[in-house]
Structure formats: C-alpha cells, structure tokens
Amino acid sequence: MRTIRLYPRLLGAHFRSLLEYEADFLILAAATVLMQVVNIVFLSALFAKVPVINGWTFWSVVTMFGAVALAEGVGSLFFDGMWNLAWQINRGELDYYLVRPYPVVLQSSSAAIGINGLSNIVTGGLMIGAGLAHSAIDWTPWRVALGVLLLISSVVIKVSINLGTNAACFWLSSPSPMFAFAMHQVGDLARFPLSIYPIALKAVLGVVLPFAFISFFPIASLLETGTSRWVGLLTPVIAAYCAGLAAFIFRRGLRRYESAGN
Amino acid sequence: MPIVEARGLTKVFRRADKGSGLAGSVKHLFARRYQDKVAVDHVDLSIEAGEAVAYVGPNGAGKSTTVKLLSGILVPTSGEVRIDGLHPQRDRMTVAHRIGVLFGQRTQLWWDLPVSESLAVLRDIYGVDHATYRKRLARFDEVLELGEILPVMGRKLSLGQRMRADLAAALVHGPRVVYLDEPTIGLDLAVKDRVREFFRGLRDEGTTVMLTSHDLADIEGFCRRLVIIDEGRIIFDGDLEAVKDRFARERILHVETTRPVPLETLRSSLPGAEVTLEETPLRYAVRFDRFAMTAGQAVTVLATLTDLADFRVDEPSIEDVIRRVYSGDLVLDDTGVPR
CATH class of the missing domain: 3.40.50.300 (P-loop containing nucleotide triphosphate hydrolases)
Structure with missing residues (x-):
C-alpha cells in the first residue's frame, strides 16, 4: 500500500520542474493532439474509399486507435522513466535506486513524466467514447465492467511491453533505448485490424509481442466485431502474463547490473 | 555478531x-x-x-x-x-x-x-x-x-x-x-x-x-x-x-645550532641515530627510531654539545606508509608484519 501511495509522490516531484518549461509543455501537448487528428483524417480518407475492412467499420477502427492512444498515454504520463532505463543503467544511476527501500523498477519508471501522455489519454478517451457511441451494442452493466477490465488490461500490456523491451538494455549495454523503440514501432502495426495481415505477422503481434491485445482483440470482443471475438476475453490473462514476464526480465537484468565507473 | x-x-x-x-x-x-x-x-x-x-x-x-x-x-x-x-x-x-x-x-x-x-x-x-x-x-x-x-x-x-x-x-x-x-x-x-x-x-x-x-x-x-x-x-x-608504530617509527629532528659542530662529534654522541648536514649551514638532520630514543633525549644530548638556535621534529604521516605499501616498497602480511 505504501508502495502505491509513494508512487505519485515520486512522480509528482518532477511535475513542478515540468511546468518551468511551459512552452515545451504546450508544444508537446499540441503535437500529440495533432498526431491523433492526422490519424483520424487518414482513417476517414481510407474509409471513404473502403467502408468496411474485414468487418471493421470506421468507428470501430477509431475505437482501436483510441485504445492504443490511451495505453500509450498512460505509459508516458505515469511510466515514462522506463524509457530512460538504458541511460540509467549506462550511467550507473541504479546504484542509489538499489539502496533505497522502494522497488527499483518503480524508481526507474517514475524518474520522468511524459506530459504528451496527458493529451494522448484525453484524445484516446475521446476516440474510444466516440467509437463506442457509434456502435450498436447495448450497454448492460456486465458489458461496462468488461469494457473497463479490457481497457485496464490493454494499458497493462502496453506498459509491460515497454518495461520488458527496455529491460533488454541490461543485456544490450547500449546507452539508448533503440531496441525498445524499434519494438514500439512494430506495435504501430497493431493499430489496424489484425485480420488484414499475413499469418506470420499475426503470430508476431498476437503472441511474441502481443500488441494485438492492446487494441484489436479486446475491442473486437467489446464491439462484437470481426471473426475472433472470444480471443479478446483472454486480454486480462495476457496482461497478467506480460506483467509477470516483464517483471521477471527486469529482475534477471538487475542481477547483471554492473554499475558504472569500474 | x-x-x-x-x-x-x-x-x-x-x-x-x-x-x-x-x-x-x-x-x-x-x-x-x-x-x-x-x-x-x-x-x-x-x-x-x-x-x-x-x-x-x-x-x-x-x-x-x-x-x-x-x-x-x-x-x-x-x-x-x-x-x-x-x-x-x-x-x-x-x-x-x-x-x-x-x-x-x-x-x-x-x-x-x-x-x-x-x-x-x-x-x-x-x-x-x-x-x-x-x-x-x-x-x-x-x-x-x-x-x-x-x-x-x-x-x-x-x-x-x-x-x-x-x-x-x-x-x-x-x-x-x-x-x-x-x-x-x-x-x-x-x-x-x-x-x-x-x-x-x-x-x-x-x-x-x-x-x-x-x-x-x-x-x-x-x-x-x-x-x-x-x-x-x-x-x-x-x-x-x-x-x-611499526612502519612510521622513524622521526627526524631538525636542529639549527649557533656555531658549527663537526659531524663526527654529533654522530659519536648519538649512536643509533643517523646525522646528516642539511643544505644551509648550521642545520643538521637527526634520524632516529622513536622506540630507541625519544626526541627529548636527542635534544638534551645535542644541547650539551652546543647551543641550539631552533629545532623541530618531523613525524611521518600514515600517508607515507601507505604510499610505500602501494609502490611495493613495503610488503605487509596479514598481521601487518613486513615480509
């Protein structure tokens, strides 16, 4: 409990310094909103030509995009420090983390705030809202609960992939998060319905790096769209698996940590 | 524990x-x-x-x-x-x-x-x-x-x-x-x-x-x-x-006399110590083992031979000892006894 209470304290410590760079803050926020606007423009152009892709309508794909934006937004707003892990390892900054009575992974992830996450969360939320409003599902309490559970799981998966791929730096000994960033780029493919891809790519996005469980599968379940509706119900299980695996990779990596200056 | x-x-x-x-x-x-x-x-x-x-x-x-x-x-x-x-x-x-x-x-x-x-x-x-x-x-x-x-x-x-x-x-x-x-x-x-x-x-x-x-x-x-x-x-x-005590037992007594004293005289009256002339005239350096002789004894002996204008005792710092260990000049075993 103390662990959870302390997290906003650690993260919040950076908040004040963030506001010092007001222009930076505004530009980043505007850029993120702009990016999502571009996404929507692109989607509407696409769907003007093809009204339905493998059973997916414009609004259901907007919902998927929203889920990705939400997951990424939470990842940057609350856990952006993970992207500094390579740097933290290389500079030996984990030394002090390791002698403090607080989980090392949380000290690392709270080391920075990605304020662009805030606009991602807002736009992502709006996209999900709009997408769901245009869908024909009837909202039983059970479905609302399912929706919330699926979205939480989706966020957990994204953050876990961020952690797992960044923790690869314990082995790669590179001072930049290039590997994790490359994996993140691969994840962009999962913005679209998985069913349009060849089987190999499906396997990568569904199993190896389960980006498809951030948006495609859970949204398919929630909206009852596409052919593989039941798979999305596994999202919480996949989330637990990803979180466990990422934590395991991080812990193993930490044992390899060699500090700096030797 | x-x-x-x-x-x-x-x-x-x-x-x-x-x-x-x-x-x-x-x-x-x-x-x-x-x-x-x-x-x-x-x-x-x-x-x-x-x-x-x-x-x-x-x-x-x-x-x-x-x-x-x-x-x-x-x-x-x-x-x-x-x-x-x-x-x-x-x-x-x-x-x-x-x-x-x-x-x-x-x-x-x-x-x-x-x-x-x-x-x-x-x-x-x-x-x-x-x-x-x-x-x-x-x-x-x-x-x-x-x-x-x-x-x-x-x-x-x-x-x-x-x-x-x-x-x-x-x-x-x-x-x-x-x-x-x-x-x-x-x-x-x-x-x-x-x-x-x-x-x-x-x-x-x-x-x-x-x-x-x-x-x-x-x-x-x-x-x-x-x-x-x-x-x-x-x-x-x-x-x-x-x-x-073991490795920094050497002391150096620097003395300045009012008139020249033959080095031999000093050496014979301070057996066990090493007496040398320093660069400036009337100045002598006396190296001795602090367990063989005290600085006070050395000064007393010298004072009977001549008038002392000034004196000062140098004691080696632990720094000197450790520096000698680093440079391999002094090899210590586990008990601190030189090998």
Missing part, C-alpha cells in the same frame, strides 16, 4: 574485448571475445557495530566495487555478504533502511528539484516521521550549514554544496551502517574540514562507518582500523596506530 560481514567476496567483470576502432567493433559482432577482470578477489571482511574503518588503496584497486558489493548494489560472482545478518539482495528493503551510501563522484539528489525537496522525497521514501526529520536536519545544519543550500536546485549546486547536501541525503534515515566512497573528492580545504568534522560526529554517535578515500588526511584522526586493498585483494587489515 559483526554488522557487516563478507566471506570470500569476489567480483569478476566481463569486458568485451573489441580491439581498436570501427574494424574491431565490427569484428566483435561476429567473433565475440571477452576478457575477465577480477575486481575484487576473495575478500574477507568483518566490521563490528560502531567501528570506523578506513578502506584505502590505489586507483582501480577495487575499493568502489567492494562498497557496491557490501551495499548490495552488485551481486557477487562468488562469496557472500551479510549486513546485520541479512542478505543484501533477498532482504533488500530491510537492508536499505539500515545502510546509507554516499558516492562522492555521483549525486543522488534530483537535479531538477531544490535540495529541500530532494531531502523531503527521501524522507518519504524511508518513511521518516516529520519530527525526527526536522531534528536530523537541524543537526546536519550545525556542521554542514545546509540552510543556505536548501532552496538551491540540484543542478545549480557547486561541488562543495552538492557534497554537503548528498551527505544529508545519505543519512536522512539514520542508517546504522554508512559507506562513504571518496566523500571529500574535489572539495576545497575549508569544506573538507567541515565534512571531516561531521564524520567524527557520526562515529561518536556510534554509527558504523566505512570510509574509502584517496586523501589519507581523511582517515587520520578518524578511523582506528585500516584496511588496504590492492589489485582486488586485502593486503592489510589492522590497527592504524599499530601500523604507524
């Missing part, structure tokens, strides 16, 4: 052997070659609660690596560490409350926060209650004069200010064991003195302190126990005063 205990502590670093330049790096991609470097080699160390231990050695001897092993930052390749009987990795959280670590070369302050805020964040991480925190801060302030630097951003601190703030940061939770790795590096003399005074205060309160330093003035007057490490091995572990 010792509060810090290491048995057979060994750390081997594996370094990629890349050869030089881009060609070497490319070659390494295909044929990986590694070199093992033994940084710490079967170190046995046992520190009792309340002890102040100086841990010295030349550059690259393995001092910092030992500190990182003893604080649980690094996992040993072999051997083990116990702090208060606890395993530093398995019981990391509990151990963290009991130890404080300062790396002089690196700060733990948040660079984008004022010092006061960094300390407050640490207070919350360690769960120190506000009353205790205020009391500690006030005490740090007495010696370290923290007041003036509390509102300063981490990134705007001078080196001396940073070190003072970092000392407070390392001790905010009142640890029982404190590792100080090069805590005076780069500081000017005034700040050094203040920091050293602070260490003495810590020691007097019964905190166990392990101090790693290049600057041997840090340890003189602070530690009773001296551990010397070289090439990853402990080459001496014993009483600082005993080392001085």
Whole structure:
C-alpha cells in the first residue's frame, strides 16, 4: 500500500520542474493532439474509399486507435522513466535506486513524466467514447465492467511491453533505448485490424509481442466485431502474463547490473 | 555478531574485448571475445557495530566495487555478504533502511528539484516521521550549514554544496551502517574540514562507518582500523596506530645550532641515530627510531654539545606508509608484519 501511495509522490516531484518549461509543455501537448487528428483524417480518407475492412467499420477502427492512444498515454504520463532505463543503467544511476527501500523498477519508471501522455489519454478517451457511441451494442452493466477490465488490461500490456523491451538494455549495454523503440514501432502495426495481415505477422503481434491485445482483440470482443471475438476475453490473462514476464526480465537484468565507473 | 560481514567476496567483470576502432567493433559482432577482470578477489571482511574503518588503496584497486558489493548494489560472482545478518539482495528493503551510501563522484539528489525537496522525497521514501526529520536536519545544519543550500536546485549546486547536501541525503534515515566512497573528492580545504568534522560526529554517535578515500588526511584522526586493498585483494587489515608504530617509527629532528659542530662529534654522541648536514649551514638532520630514543633525549644530548638556535621534529604521516605499501616498497602480511 505504501508502495502505491509513494508512487505519485515520486512522480509528482518532477511535475513542478515540468511546468518551468511551459512552452515545451504546450508544444508537446499540441503535437500529440495533432498526431491523433492526422490519424483520424487518414482513417476517414481510407474509409471513404473502403467502408468496411474485414468487418471493421470506421468507428470501430477509431475505437482501436483510441485504445492504443490511451495505453500509450498512460505509459508516458505515469511510466515514462522506463524509457530512460538504458541511460540509467549506462550511467550507473541504479546504484542509489538499489539502496533505497522502494522497488527499483518503480524508481526507474517514475524518474520522468511524459506530459504528451496527458493529451494522448484525453484524445484516446475521446476516440474510444466516440467509437463506442457509434456502435450498436447495448450497454448492460456486465458489458461496462468488461469494457473497463479490457481497457485496464490493454494499458497493462502496453506498459509491460515497454518495461520488458527496455529491460533488454541490461543485456544490450547500449546507452539508448533503440531496441525498445524499434519494438514500439512494430506495435504501430497493431493499430489496424489484425485480420488484414499475413499469418506470420499475426503470430508476431498476437503472441511474441502481443500488441494485438492492446487494441484489436479486446475491442473486437467489446464491439462484437470481426471473426475472433472470444480471443479478446483472454486480454486480462495476457496482461497478467506480460506483467509477470516483464517483471521477471527486469529482475534477471538487475542481477547483471554492473554499475558504472569500474 | 559483526554488522557487516563478507566471506570470500569476489567480483569478476566481463569486458568485451573489441580491439581498436570501427574494424574491431565490427569484428566483435561476429567473433565475440571477452576478457575477465577480477575486481575484487576473495575478500574477507568483518566490521563490528560502531567501528570506523578506513578502506584505502590505489586507483582501480577495487575499493568502489567492494562498497557496491557490501551495499548490495552488485551481486557477487562468488562469496557472500551479510549486513546485520541479512542478505543484501533477498532482504533488500530491510537492508536499505539500515545502510546509507554516499558516492562522492555521483549525486543522488534530483537535479531538477531544490535540495529541500530532494531531502523531503527521501524522507518519504524511508518513511521518516516529520519530527525526527526536522531534528536530523537541524543537526546536519550545525556542521554542514545546509540552510543556505536548501532552496538551491540540484543542478545549480557547486561541488562543495552538492557534497554537503548528498551527505544529508545519505543519512536522512539514520542508517546504522554508512559507506562513504571518496566523500571529500574535489572539495576545497575549508569544506573538507567541515565534512571531516561531521564524520567524527557520526562515529561518536556510534554509527558504523566505512570510509574509502584517496586523501589519507581523511582517515587520520578518524578511523582506528585500516584496511588496504590492492589489485582486488586485502593486503592489510589492522590497527592504524599499530601500523604507524611499526612502519612510521622513524622521526627526524631538525636542529639549527649557533656555531658549527663537526659531524663526527654529533654522530659519536648519538649512536643509533643517523646525522646528516642539511643544505644551509648550521642545520643538521637527526634520524632516529622513536622506540630507541625519544626526541627529548636527542635534544638534551645535542644541547650539551652546543647551543641550539631552533629545532623541530618531523613525524611521518600514515600517508607515507601507505604510499610505500602501494609502490611495493613495503610488503605487509596479514598481521601487518613486513615480509
């Protein structure tokens, strides 16, 4: 409990310094909103030509995009420090983390705030809202609960992939998060319905790096769209698996940590 | 039971052997070659609660690596560490409350926060209650004069200010064991003195302190126990005063006489001492073993031969002794006896 209470304290410590760079803050926020606007423009152009892709309508794909934006937004707003892990390892900054009575992974992830996450969360939320409003599902309490559970799981998966791929730096000994960033780029493919891809790519996005469980599968379940509706119900299980695996990779990596200056 | 205990502590670093330049790096991609470097080699160390231990050695001897092993930052390749009987990795959280670590070369302050805020964040991480925190801060302030630097951003601190703030940061939770790795590096003399005074205060309160330093003035007057490490091995572990008694027993008496005295006369009246002329006339240097003769006796003998205008006794510092050990001039075995 103390662990959870302390997290906003650690993260919040950076908040004040963030506001010092007001222009930076505004530009980043505007850029993120702009990016999502571009996404929507692109989607509407696409769907003007093809009204339905493998059973997916414009609004259901907007919902998927929203889920990705939400997951990424939470990842940057609350856990952006993970992207500094390579740097933290290389500079030996984990030394002090390791002698403090607080989980090392949380000290690392709270080391920075990605304020662009805030606009991602807002736009992502709006996209999900709009997408769901245009869908024909009837909202039983059970479905609302399912929706919330699926979205939480989706966020957990994204953050876990961020952690797992960044923790690869314990082995790669590179001072930049290039590997994790490359994996993140691969994840962009999962913005679209998985069913349009060849089987190999499906396997990568569904199993190896389960980006498809951030948006495609859970949204398919929630909206009852596409052919593989039941798979999305596994999202919480996949989330637990990803979180466990990422934590395991991080812990193993930490044992390899060699500090700096030797 | 010792509060810090290491048995057979060994750390081997594996370094990629890349050869030089881009060609070497490319070659390494295909044929990986590694070199093992033994940084710490079967170190046995046992520190009792309340002890102040100086841990010295030349550059690259393995001092910092030992500190990182003893604080649980690094996992040993072999051997083990116990702090208060606890395993530093398995019981990391509990151990963290009991130890404080300062790396002089690196700060733990948040660079984008004022010092006061960094300390407050640490207070919350360690769960120190506000009353205790205020009391500690006030005490740090007495010696370290923290007041003036509390509102300063981490990134705007001078080196001396940073070190003072970092000392407070390392001790905010009142640890029982404190590792100080090069805590005076780069500081000017005034700040050094203040920091050293602070260490003495810590020691007097019964905190166990392990101090790693290049600057041997840090340890003189602070530690009773001296551990010397070289090439990853402990080459001496014993009483600082005993080392001085054993290896720093030579004294040099510098005298100035009012008129010239033949060297032979001086030599015959001071058997066992070595008398030489110094550069300026009327000045002589008398080297003697402090256990064979006291400085007072030497002066008395000289005073019967001539009038002394001035005299002064030089005593070698522990620095000289350790320097001789580093250079291989003096080989000590485990008991501190030269081989």
